[in-house]
Amino acid sequence: MLRDLNPYNPGSGLTPPALEGRGAEIDAFDLLVARSHAGAPGRGMVLHGLRGVGKTVLLNAFARHADAHGWFIVPVEGRATKAGHLAARQKLVRSLGMAARRFAGTASRTQRVVDALRSVTSFSVSFGGAALELGVEPFKGRADSGNIDIDFEELMEDLAPALREQGGVFGVFIDEMQDLDSELLSALLAVQHKAGQESWPFYVVGAGLPSLPSSLSEARSYAERLFDYRHIGALDVVAARAALEVPATRLGASYSEGAVQVLLSASGGYPYFIQTFGKAAWEAGEGRVISVEAAENAVTEGTYSLDVGFFPARWDRATPAERNYLRGMALDGESGSATSEIAGRLGSRPSSLTPARAKLIEKGIIYAPERGRVAFTVPGMAGFIHRQHDIWAEE
Ligand SMILES: Nc1ncnc2c1ncn2[C@@H]1O[C@H](COP(=O)(O)OP(=O)(O)OP(=O)(O)O)[C@@H](O)[C@H]1O
Ligand SMILES: [Mg+2]
Numbered sequence: 001m002l003r004d005l006n007p008y009n010p011g012s013g014l015t016p017p018a019l020e021g022r023g024a025e026i027d028a029f030d031l032l033v034a035r036s037h038a039g040a041p042g043r044g045m046v047l048h049g050l051r052g053v054g055k056t057v058l059l060n061a062f063a064r065h066a067d068a069h070g071w072f073i074v075p076v077e078g079r080a081t082k083a084g085h086l087a088a089r090q091k092l093v094r095s096l097g098m099a100a101r102r103f104a105g106t107a108s109r110t111q112r113v114v115d116a117l118r119s120v121t122s123f124s125v126s127f128g129g130a131a132l133e134l135g136v137e138p139f140k141g142r143a144d145s146g147n148i149d150i151d152f153e154e155l156m157e158d159l160a161p162a163l164r165e166q167g168g169v170f171g172v173f174i175d176e177m178q179d180l181d182s183e184l185l186s187a188l189l190a191v192q193h194k195a196g197q198e199s200w201p202f203y204v205v206g207a208g209l210p211s212l213p214s215s216l217s218e219a220r221s222y223a224e225r226l227f228d229y230r231h232i233g234a235l236d237v238v239a240a241r242a243a244l245e246v247p248a249t250r251l252g253a254s255y256s257e258g259a260v261q262v263l264l265s266a267s268g269g270y271p272y273f274i275q276t277f278g279k280a281a282w283e284a285g286e287g288r289v290i291s292v293e294a295a296e297n298a299v300t301e302g303t304y305s306l307d308v309g310f311f312p313a314r315w316d317r318a319t320p321a322e323r324n325y326l327r328g329m330a331l332d333g334e335s336g337s338a339t340s341e342i343a344g345r346l347g348s349r350p351s352s353l354t355p356a357r358a359k360l361i362e363k364g365i366i367y368a369p370e371r372g373r374v375a376f377t378v379p380g381m382a383g384f385i386h387r388q389h390d391i392w393a394e395e
Contacts, residue, residue, distance in 0.1 A: 003282070003283060005251055006279055006282045006283065007247035007248070007250070007251060007278075007282070008247060008274075008275045008276075008278035008279035008282060009275055009279075010272055010275035010276040010279055010305075010310075011275075012056065013056035013057060013060065013175075014057070014275075015057060015060070016054070016057060016243065016271065016275060017246070017247035017250075018242060018243055018246040018247055019054075019057065019058075019061060020235060020239040020240070020242040020243040020246070021235040021236060021238075021239025021240070021242070021243070022054070022058055022061075022232075025047070025058060025230050025232070026058075026061065026062075026065075028045070028228060028230070029045060029062045029065065029066075029205075030065065032045060032203070032228070033065060033066055033069050033071065036071070036169045036201060036203065037069070037070070037167070037169070039164075039199065039201075040199075041195075041196050041197075041199040042196075042203065043196065043225075043226055043227050043228050044192050044203045044204040044205055044206070044226060044227050044228070045062075045203075045205050045206075045227055045228045045229075045230065046177070046205075046206045046207070046208075046212060046213065046216070046227040046228070046229050046230065047059060047206070047207040047208075047230050047232050048207070048208055048209065048210050048211075048212040048213055048229065048230070048231060048232065049209075049210060049231055049232035049233055050209075050210060050233075050270075050376075050377055050378065050379050051209075051272075051314075051364075051377050051378045051379065052270055052271060052272030052273070052310070052378070052379060053232045053233060053234065053270060053271055053272075053379075054232060054271040054272075055175070055207040055208070055232050056175050056207060057271075058207070058232065059173055059175055059205065059206075059207040062173065062205055063075065063171070063173045063205075066169075066171050066173075066205075070167075070168070070169070071168075071169045071170070071171045072099035072100075072102055072103050072168060072169065072170050072171070073095075073099060073171055073173060074092065074095040074096050074099050074170060074171065074172045074173065075091075075095050075173050075175075076088055076091050076092045076095060076172060076173065076174045076175075076180075077091065077174070077175045077176055078174060078175070078176040078177050078178065078179030078180040078208070079176065079179050080179040080362050080363065080364065084179065085180070085181035085184070088179075088180055088181070088184065089127055089148075089181070089184060090127075090128055092127075092172075092184070093123065093124050093127045093128035093132075094128065096120060096123070096124070096155075097120060097124055097128070097132035097134070099170060100116070100117060100120040100132070100134060100159075101132070101134060103116075103162075103163070103166070103168055104117055104134060104135070106166070106168075107162065107166040107168065108166070110162070110165060110166075112161045112162040112165050113162045113165070113166065114136060115139065115158050115162065116158050116159045116161070116162035116163075117134045117135070117136045118136045118137060118138060118139035118142070118158075119139045119142050119143045119154065119155050119158035119159060120132065120134060120143075120155065120159065121134050121136055121137070121138045121139065122138040122139045122140070122142055122143040122144040122151075122155075123143040123144070123151055123152070123155045125138055125144060126143065126144045126145070126146050126151055127148065127151070139158065142154050142155075142158060143155040143158070148183055148184055148187045149183070149186065149187045149190060152187040152188070152190075152191050153187070153190060153191055153194060156191050156194070156195070156200060156202055159202075160195075160198065160200035160201065160202065163200075163201045163202075164200075164201060168201065169201040169202070169203070170201065170202050170203070171202075171203045171204075171205055172188065172202075172203070172204045172205070173205050173206075174188075174204065174205070174206040174207070174208075175206075175207050175208075176207070176208055176364075177206035177207060177208040177212055177216075178208040178209050178211060178212045178215050178364070179208075179364070182219060185215075185216070185219050186219050186220060188204055189204075189216065189219055189220040189222075189223050189226060190220065191204075192204045192226050192227075193220070193222055193226060196226065204226075204227075206227075207232075209364060209367055209377050210231075210367055210369065210375075210377070211361075211367040211368060211369075213229050234268055234269035234270050234271075234379070235269045235270075235271060235274070236269065237264070237269070239269075240264050240267065240269040240274060241260060241264060243271065243274045243275075243278075244260065244263055244264065244267075244274055244277075244278050245260065247278065248278075248282070248290070252288060253282075253285070253288050253289070253290065254288065254289050254290070255281070255289070255290045255295070256289055256290065256291055256292060256295075258291075258292035258295070259281065259290045259291055259292050259294065259295035260295075262292060262295040262296055262299060263277045263278065263281055263295050263298065263299070266299040266302070266303075268379065268380070270379050270380070272310065273302070273306070273379075273380070276302045276305060276306055276310070277295075277298055277299060277302040279302070280297075280298035280299075280301040280302040280305065281294055281295055281298035281302075283298070283301070284297040284298045284301065303387075306380070306384070307384060307387060307388070310378075311378065311380070311381065311384040314363075314364075314365045314378055314381070315384070315385075317363055317365070318360065318363070318365065319356075319359070321355075321356045322356045322359055322360050322363075322365075324346060324356070325342065325346070325353060325356040325357060325360060326360070326365070326366075326376075326381075326385060327385060328342040328345045328346045329342060329366070329374060329375075329376065329382070330381070330382040330385035330386060331345065332382070333382045334375075334376065334379065334380070334381075334382050334383070335375070336369055336373050336374060336375030336376075337373065337374055337375070338372060338373055339353070339357065339372050339373065339374055340372065342374075357374060360374075361374075364377055365377060365378065365381075
């Protein structure tokens, strides 16, 4: 086994050696891109699911595909804190400016194109604090009121005719969309709404936690109709097997059937865990065929590496009160908990636990699948909490 060639790639947003099991989503997105060029009005797309299922990887694959088909890509990432909200806005302005510059580079300099670039410049002064160098003066009185709702719409009103004239499409790709500030989110939804009505070549493509669809509906009641919502979950058995086996096969290695079973069952089909256990199995394997024994060692090693990396990345961000809440939840395993039940368990009034719950939701560690219930956003979190004896001994 050539250890240096380990093909597996566990890590946030890291491109997997084989992107398996997402054919339906990829086909749907390819169709969206094809339709966008035909001028057909379309909806954007929203990917939602637990941590580590491959939303970022899929969103990036979409963005690459759209870019290769001539879209102007505007990447943005939501972040939950106040500073993060500001950073996301600045990133939006910068990305928009870069996309506008690429557009200017390919478009002929018609009046519509000049107006569009002037509007982007105004918008960048209002929200980015500095004019982008697009070689035009700001458009006075357009996209510069300082109110993002109005300005974003005016910007698109000026940009859309130019895009249409030149056959261009703008796509805003937003990761961690649940963490955008609510004003920016509402503005984006309003523009996507208008884009559908007016056939503007503008699409929002987002990814985020399972709660994302309901937060979008709360922000704008029509959000339900704006997007093709896709739940991204664990891989099915066939895809999970391929995600594990294909990278090894390419390098002339393979797994015994027993080893595949051990690794797939430990991973639960979750892409992050498949990469982690695959990587550990490659390291544990000797010879060209990875044995059951190597797979079992890999599960031990892989679990250890998750316990010092993937899980603490969340656990360590919780305060003592929040950790107490998480412990209360862990007793229900992975299936989620009734909030009233947790309160009973912790001997507290439900209202006194509300701040801890709200903070954990804001930090993206738990979410509310329905009223009165909470669940971990991180698959395997309950198991992790149970494995940590010192976590139970704390405080
Ligand atoms: N379809 C897939 N097949 C195989 N591996 C995958 C697949 N999708 C993602 N992965 C791997 O899973 C890991 C997690 O992917 P990614 O970071 O995209 O997940 P995520 O859903 O965005 O997680 P988070 O919610 O924490 O941001 C990465 O190591 C990636 O290489
Ligand atoms: Mg992600």
